[in-house]
Amino acid sequence: MARYKLILAYDGSNFSGSQRQAGKRTVQGELEKALTKLGWTGRSILLSGRTDSGVHATGQVAAADLNWSHSDSDLLRALNSLLPADLVVRALEAVDAKFHPRFDAVSRTYRYRLFCQPLRDPLRERFAWRVHPPADVSLLQGAAQPFLGTHDFSAFGSPTTPRGGTVRTVMKAAWTQTGGDEWQFEVQADAFLYRMVRRMVFLQVAAAQGKVSVEVIARSLAKQAAAEFRSVLPAGLAPAHGLTLVEVEYRS
């Protein structure tokens, strides 16, 4: 028996999120179904964290204990032949038996894609948020700055555990232009609150559309102001389909 670390990519459109739920099609459910056919008898695989319904991934990390007597590349091939088209194991390796994809992670990187257009765009909207009226992109770039560093993000989400803290450290938060009207937000933090990235994106876009002042973002990060700003902030979420979990980083 060995513990395997698996790097997963999925198109989240047709999954009810990553975590197993009875009667729903989930990433965990599909992966456990495939593993079971290869002799896996565990109760539950481990995931680095939960992604919501509709959120995509290119670098979700899972762990599973498996008796496998052939090569790693054989296992990769066997698993992928059993998984559906919208879920793939990109890589795998045997790791220390104590490896935990969530507790051992030192940071996570997410990417959020958007484009500014007045009309629907069927070829892009599966993986990006269509924003209109257009965002002022110079404002967008400035809007990301206040997030950098260690802050109380309680205005941006709930803890992932009942009594969890709300202080997080953001190492990277930057917008880059990826096409004529396309922008991409890349954000890396030690961990994220529930729906934190989608709230961060929503608020930045509201600022870049002139709906709120950019200063609101900086003020919303002050611990004492969180409760106040929670009621002031536009209470919205950028849609799930623009979000992708890109990478989970571990101490090597």
Next chain:
Amino acid sequence: MARYKLILAYDGSNFSGSQRQAGKRTVQGELEKALTKLGWTGRSILLSGRTDSGVHATGQVAAADLNWSHSDSDLLRALNSLLPADLVVRALEAVDAKFHPRFDAVSRTYRYRLFCQPLRDPLRERFAWRVHPPADVSLLQGAAQPFLGTHDFSAFGSPTTPRGGTVRTVMKAAWTQTGGDEWQFEVQADAFLYRMVRRMVFLQVAAAQGKVSVEVIARSLAKQAAAEFRSVLPAGLAPAHGLTLVEVEYRS
């Protein structure tokens, strides 16, 4: 009553092609359904050409005769509110009553996207062909050259009408790199034979993978050689989901 020229975009994944077919979900069928709700009573809209099941479009052109007493922008909004999420009218305008999207077109431009990877990629494969073993991209760029100009393309497809000719003029045929492992073929011609672009892409990729010699492409375009090469050419089609009808050009 006025004739309207409509520019359509669609994600072809869930359409059985562009042309109306009884009992199938098609682009024409969905568009006619929406137009009917706005008072359209014609027998059939006109399309610039047929796209196969799974082929996408950002610039398909349609024409429909409609009694509409409000503004063009009102019509655009009304139509799009009635169309499904994977089909949009990007623009429309009233045109000459004799305008025909197919017969008046002077050229068509298609784009074919591919990427070279050994493993599935759920976030890219909806709109691009995953090629493996990887194509030698220097060969790919050279492989497009012989197509330029006027040739008998009978080795690359069937005429779109029973006794139609097979000579076509290609004004543009070029590969460009659009990402680390991503390539895009853009091809413009006065008209295309049935499935011509997908056969062109398949043969070029076969050449770039070293499965056939690049010279075969040039020789396949000689009229007298067509019959011979038809049996020699790898008899394959690049998959529909990598192909997008980008634009149909008209004399202005």
